């Protein structure tokens with residue numbers, strides 16, 4: 018069973034076949050928007066895992082090419098990757114093998130995780146929970162397979178007003194100007210959207226996710242608005258300048274990501290949610 022609004026795993030098999038490097042950040046020495054977002058995200062989870070993970074057995078649900086698990090496998094976590102896309106898992110497995118990292122790759126549905134209760138110290142998902150209209154089932158399943166005291170961790174890109182919504186005005190103007198200059202008049206009147214058309218993202222709020230986590234049996238649940246810098250459509254020189262400014266602001270970025278203020282929840286482009294499984298949860 019899958020309540021993923023983009024349908025069954027065929028959508029994702031096609032996606033990973035067409036975009037095998039889609040979720041990998043660039044390896045340029047020059048700072049880039051996606052490279053810096055990746056660094057800020059992994060630093061954030063390193064800090065949360067360092068503070069709350071009770072052990073090193075980690076499950077990533079909806080792992081795709083397993084870039085997050087690969088990072089934590091390099092830091093000594095024993096990673097199991099679950100995804101219902103065989104193609105995503107195949108790419109992840111190749112990447113693990115090329116670095117000689119140990120890891121288990123399991124084809125399965127996050128709504129029905131094929132592991133017994135109380136198995137993992139950390140259960141993580143990135144870019145997955147927002148794909149479901151009813152997020153209770155995946156969160157209950159992720160919590161079920163956690164050991165008591167284990168860490169639930171998720172990040173996602175919500176459908177909401179954020180600094181990225183405002184940045185879409187700039188992106189639309191730049192794309193229109195470029196298309197006009199190339200004589201592509203039909204494309205010039207198209208508005209760029211975030212998330213793009215055809216990519217389902219639920220309307221759940223941060224409060225909805227936090228409440229669902231509590232009901233599933235998690236305590237000390239923290240929900241945060243993260244990622245303060247929007248993607249912009251800039252010419253190459255301005256793009257390099259923007260990335261250098263972002264890099265200089267990394268210490269502030271780190272504080273932003275951990276802040277629990279209302280304005281960072283509004284401004285942030287992504288959500289990060291974590292919590293600890295209560296001892297008393299019935300499996």
Ligand SMILES: C[S@@+](CC[C@H](N)C(=O)[O-])C[C@H]1O[C@@H](n2cnc3c(N)ncnc32)[C@H](O)[C@@H]1O
Nearest residue numbers: 029040079080081100101102105126127143144
């Ligand atoms: C946006 S990608 C994120 C991949 C990876 N976590 C990352 O951050 O690069 C979403 C992934 O979730 C997987 N997925 C979606 N619905 C799923 C389900 N019901 N069960 C298991 N995996 C699922 C897709 O196959 C895809 O690989």
